Amino acid sequence: METKIKELRKQHKLSQEELADAVGTTRQTITSIETGKYVASLPLAYKIAKYFGLKIEDVFMLEEE
Amino acid sequence: MNLEAYRKKVQRRLVWIRLLAVIFVVVELVGSRFVPDGNASNFVWGLCVGGGFMALVVLFQQSKALKDDEKLRKMYIEEHDERQQAIRAKAGQPMVIYLSLGLAMTAAVVFFFNEVVAATLALAAVAQMLVSLIVKLVCMKRM
Known part of the structure; x- marks a missing residue:
């Protein structure tokens, strides 16, 4: 799963800590999602996308096999 | 995030921890006098001192968080973070902790009848806690 969270954070001048705080998760989880080590659940993906005012598919991209 | 419901949950948890701490102290006092x-x-x-110390640490941490909304919110996030929950689930927690506690308490009773069996039970408790901890550390690194 690829994400645009890092780019979106940079655009909005947000730290991982600030984003984590806004969506109710930990900084480590945001780091893991950004690096692709962890795939966010649907509710968390929805919260992150909503925070940036986007749709889930604009933030998270499923890699085709 | 329902902080008030979580506050009540932590308060209920603290009641149980206080009760556990009292049990440890009573068992230790009775044990040192009559056994x-x-x-x-x-x-x-050793079990009572260790258990009592752990209970005091948790009691101190969580009582402090109850007085500070920001700390309580951080604790809520830590506890409900989905990645942490996934890691804990992979490490078999909290069931491994309950099983280890059960084994340690059984060992404490069995020690008065058969030391070899009791030592085996105590070692099994420690071993499964160690395995769970290693799995947790590996998962934290990978996830």
Whole structure:
């Protein structure tokens, strides 16, 4: 799963800590999602996308096999 | 995030921890007075001191968080973070902790009858906690 969270954070001048705080998760989880080590659940993906005012598919991209 | 519901949950949890701490102190006091010195009483003493100390640390941390909304919110996030929950689930928690506690308490009783069986039970408790901890560390690194 690829994400645009890092780019979106940079655009909005947000730290991982600030984003984590806004969506109710930990900084480590945001780091893991950004690096692709962890795939966010649907509710968390929805919260992150909503925070940036986007749709889930604009933030998270499923890699085709 | 329902902080008030979580506050009540933590308050209920603190009641149980206080009760556990009292049980440890009572068992230790009764044990030191009526049980003769030996491996069994030493094991029970160690278990009570360790358990009591752990209970005090948790009690102190969570009581402090109850007085500060920001700390309580951080604790809520830590506890409900989905990645942490996934890691804990992979490490078999909290069931491994409950099983280990059960084994340690059984060992404390069995120590008065058969030391070899009791030592085996205590080692099994420690071993499964260690395995769970290693799995947790590996998962934290990978996830």
